[in-house]
Structures are given as structure tokens and as C-alpha cells.
Amino acid sequence: MNSLRIGKLPAATLKSFLDRIEIEDEQVVLGPKIGEDAAVIRLGRKFLVAKTDPVTFAADLIGWYAVHVNANDIATMGAKPRWFLATILLPEKSTNQDAEKIFDQILSACKSLCITLVGGHTEITRDLKRPVVIGGMLAESDEKSLITTSGAELGDDIVLTKGIAIEGTAVLAREAEHYLLSSGLSKDLILRAADYLFSPGISVVKEALTACSMVTVHSMHDPTEGGLSTGLWEIASAAKVGILVEQEKIPIFTECKDICDGLGLDSLGLLASGALVITLSHSETSILLEALRKIGINAVAIGKVVDAEEGIKMHTSTGTRDLPQFERDELARFLDSQN
Secondary structure (H helix, E strand, C coil), X not given: XXXXXXXXXXXXXXXXXXXXXCCCCCCEEECCCCCCCCEXXXXXXXXXXEEEEEECCCCCCHHHHHHHHHHHHHHCCCCCCCEEEEEEEEECCCCHHHXXXXXXXXXXXXXXXXXXXXXXXXXXXXXXXXXXXXXXXXXXXXXXXXXXXXHCCCCCEEEEECCECHHHHHXXXXXXXXXXXXXXXXXXXXXXXXXXXXXXXXXXXXXXXXXXXXXXXXXXXXXXXXXXXHHHHHHHHHHCCEEEEEHHHCCEXXXXXXXXXXXXXXXXXXXXECECEEEECHHHHHHHHHHHHHCCCCEEEEEEEECHHHCEEEEEXXXXXXXXXXXXXXXXXXXXXXX
């Protein structure tokens, strides 16, 4: 029996588990599916939007990360994140100061997004090498406002905000400085990359809510583990469509490219929180791009939603090929190689 490796479960394995779930509760509007960012439960006239996600790769600012990655997935559903719960697992020999630091990070991140911390759990756990924070984010929505990844429609433009890969670049700069210096990258570049958490930033809440207020969004998705490429594959899977993107139109941050080149990683498969993928009718794309520009968010149309029979492709300078698939995130692959 093969051992599982660091990172998400392989998509095929996860799908085999999800296919066994039989949801008989009529209040469940959206349950667990590949590509969908949160669950949706009907509560009277309102929907409860619920998400849980852990932070395991990063030790630095882990509480801050946990709030933002969970808030992002709520926002992609067209809802404003409201309430947060956190389970904090600390290694043995952690101090009061270690716990307080994470708690303060969570409070700070919640305050920045007008989110209320409503509960959770904290404990010291055996055999952990580093802290783990498991977040749960809640919001309310209604049927008219709800957006799902499966909503992508044939002919939609695919818009990408900011660029790639913000979170993966920042985590590598903060967690692997020694390897980056050894690969010949400068200290200044590493410091710039580490600041990606804040500028351009890993939150997509502002652009997601702006998009929903300005145009008719068909789908939104937050490309996290597995990078932009995996995010696009997940959209295709959820919506049962094909994808065609233009490689030259995908904005890749300079520091991301340099770090990936230095470590032998592929930026398309690197943890990409901070970017948001939006699909919408071509007739509204210019309105969306202008609205995002006015709030300081760069965005570009990188491709089209096409018929499923056309596959999931990327047009390059040398022709059209399958969009690469990644069994696991490039960050996980790198961290695994160092153990």
C-alpha cells in the first residue's frame, strides 16, 4: 500500500470518498464537491455558508493565515465572511507567549475584515513539530446572491486578479530563506517576496465582493493548493466544461518566477491564495476590470470557458497543450524534498 504524501489528497482519491456521501437532508443546498469552496445550508429564508480549512505549511503568522484563507473561500461564494472559529493545536513545550501570539494574529486578521471570533479550542498536542490552526468561517447569504464554482458557463471569459503565486511565494520566502540564498537569490528579493502576504496580499474578499456588486458573476474560485492550474481544473470539473487559457496572459510576479526558477518549481502549481478566478459573460468583462482597477486591484482576462469536449488546454508560444496537472502543490513537493 502506497503512503500518502504531504499535501491535499489526490483528487481521484478524494472524489471516491465524496461519492459515498448520501445527503438526505433537504436543507443542504450544497454539500462537499470537488472544486466547490464552501458548504451551503438553508435556514429559513437565508443560507448559512460554512467553510473549514487548516493552515499547516506556515509557522510564521499562522493565525493570520487561517482567518484569511477561510474568509477567501466564503467570499468566492458571494457572501461576506462574518463569524470565525479556530482550533489551535500547539506542540509540546509551547509557551503561553506562543499561544498568545497566534491568538493575537487571529484577532488582528478578524478585525481587519470585520469578522467576529465566536469560538474554538486550544490544546497542546503530542508529536506535533509545529503549530496547526484549523479555521471555520461562517456567513449568511440568500439564493439570489449565492455563487458556486459549478456556475461557470460556456463562452465565459476567465478573469484572474493580481497574479500568481502570492501565498506560495511568501511562504517560501519566510520558511525556506536558507535554500533561496543558496540558490543565488538576493536577500532583497526574499524580503520583497515575504511581504507578498500584505502587498499584494492573500485576501480576495474585497475583489470578490466588488465583482458581485458590479457585474453578474457566474463563478468564482480561490486557487490554493495546486496553484492556478489546479484551480482551473477544479472549475472545469465542477461545471463540466472545458478551459482554454493563454499562457502569455497569465500574470506571474517577478519574485515568484525567480524563486520558482531558483528552486526548480512550476509557478502554475504553486499555492496561489491572493489570486481570484472569476468567470462571467464577455460583455461584462470590461466593466469588471474597470471596477477592480478603481479599488486598486489589477486583473486580466486569461482565457475562455469552452465545451467540455475541447478539454482543459493552454495556448503557448509553441502551440496548444494540456494544462498541466499537479498531484500536489509545488510547495509541498519542495518541503517534502528537504526532509
